[in-house]
Amino acid sequence: MMMKISFVPATLLLLSWFGCTTTFVESANILAVVPFNGRSHYIVIEALLKGLAAKGHQVTVFSSFPQKKPVKNLTDIDVSYLTPTVVNGFTLDFEIQDMLDKAKNGFIYFSFGSVFKSASMEKHMLDAFLKAFSKLPQLIIWKFEEEIDNIPPNLIIKKWWPQRDIFGHKNIKAFITHGGLSSILEGVNAGIPILGIPLFADQPGNINNLVRRGAGIQLNLEDITFDNVYNALTRLINDKSYMENAKMMSHQFKDRPMSALENAIFWVEYVLRHKGAYHMHSTAADLPLHQLLLLDVIAFLLISFFIFLYLIYIIFKVFYSHIIKRNKTKKVKFSKDKKKQ
Known part of the structure; x- marks a missing residue:
């Protein structure tokens, strides 16, 4: 069977880069390079990687936090030796659980x-x-x-x-x-x-x-x-209103047609199904730098502003010259009248 190979870079959750090789979306080969040495950053994308593996995709992950137990369809490549790990441990053990349970206030x-x-x-x-x-x-x-x-x-x-x-x-x-x-x-x-x-x-x-x-x-x-x-x-x-408002925000945050994880998995598979989803490709990515940064618009506005200032200068110059000339004429006339007297 011939396989069409494509590489689609995408920024997903905290600058993690994906590459996908696929023919059928039902089973894609997904490469995830997650260059974080902080566990708190890695867990943001970990759930997505596990979710994709659970859907049958073959997921290969370069990270500093390999799974402690094997996960079906997920292959870890440990790169923790490249950067120092800044955190350790991530389970609520019995000692912590008991301590929090006893916090009566x-x-x-x-x-x-x-x-x-x-x-x-x-x-x-x-x-x-x-x-x-x-x-x-x-x-x-x-x-x-x-x-x-x-x-x-x-x-x-x-x-x-x-x-x-x-x-x-x-x-x-x-x-x-x-x-x-x-x-x-x-x-x-x-x-x-x-x-x-x-x-x-x-x-x-x-x-x-x-x-x-x-x-x-x-x-x-x-x-x-x-x-x-x-x-x-x-x-x-x-002030109980803070807790009430926090609970209301939580309810609003969770009230969605699908969970955040399901939504992330859907869009990864959407890109796969539509071969990179180039119909959603932002036209901004194709703009020249001067247009992307609106340098042409800024230049037009600056030129217009300076032209406006120049016109104001010309107007004041003409007006001032007219006033000076008028004053000189009055002075000459006044001098002539005085001599006649």
Whole structure:
């Protein structure tokens, strides 16, 4: 049987590149190169890869996180030796489960993701968090990369926590985050009120979307003091509207004709069925750079603006010359009249 070979690059979930070799969409050979050394980033696409394998596609994955148990139709190629792995472990074991179950006042989860290290924050910020946590009745679990001396009894730190499993626990009351897209989506999906402390890039916008919907509070880095942290967390937990709005957002987020995973699988297979789906190809990809960046439009507007300024200059110059000439004529006439007198 002859097979038509094609390579279709596509950006899917956090810059993961796919190549597909296929004749029939029922069974495609899919290559996934996932160049992330952070487990929290990899799991975003892991479910899609497993889902495609479960549909019968032959999936080959280059990543730093091979499956611990073999998955049918999925072949892992471990490349963790190429980049240092920044996280470890990802299961909610009995010890953690028991600890969260016993948190009678609930618990707050704190993580700045796998890129930014909480241990690198300035001392006055760390002191502000520790003091605020010590005054709260809730258990605090914090992803922190180093040991801390003299921590309050209601604070537990680890280098990594199983975030998705923690979000599914009934006793969670709030989530403190930097506002990364993956963390925000997981928090919204779980229906958890969020205290957002944005660091850079898209994070301020992500958190602002929650604030506008009444499901979160934002604190900037320069605003981190004991009073601000304590008051924000107290308000987030005690004001029931934040939890209600978070639950409403979660319901809205999940109310769709198919799950997010099913939707992702559908579009991968759609591209396969339609041989790259070039009918959906953006015309922007074919534009010359000067058109793509609207440099021609900008040049036209700038030229028009300078022409307008030049015309204004000419008008004022003519007007000024006319006034000067008129004044000179009046002066000459006045001088002649004076001499006659």
